[in-house]
Amino acid sequence: MRTLEQELEQLPFTQGLRPEHRALIAGCAKNRAFREGSYVFRTGDPADTFYLLRTGRVALEVYGPTRGALTVQTLGPGDILGWSWLFEPYVTSFDARVVSDTRTVAFDGACLRRKAEEDHELGYQLMRGMAQVFTDRLEATRMQLLDVYGDHAQR
Secondary structure, rough: OOHHHHHHHHOOHHHOOOOHHHHHHHEEEEEEOOOOOOOEEOOOEEOOOOEEEEEEEEEEEEOOOEEEEEEEEOOOOOEEEOHHOOOOOOOOOOOOOOOOOEEEEEEEEEHHHHHHHHHHHHHHHHHHHHHHHHHHHHHHHHHHHHHHHHHHHHH
């Protein structure tokens, strides 16, 4: 059986971290599984955790009163789920619906913030990784808007 630290070595988000930083964040982590059809979190929930997906798929959704749930992006193995743990007021902005049984490494956000504050190099590396997630999500949202509005989005 592999340790969490060994699992972190295999995930894209943590591969660029120095071994001592992976060891530090492993102290904030635990394995967590979710069943198909369940929700990891819902819009407005406290954002105290972020997840590295090991297996499975999770749909990020927003709710529109006239359209219902709209999938912004579907995440899979190696992807990160949740960034609101970084920013006050620490509240989620999306629904995260489990599309297929999913195994994750779940990180305690408060623990990570403390460790990043104590070790600024670690904080910088975490923020760099999360900035890439922000960029990917914005691009996915842009593509979704182009798909939804078609030619009207260009006017």
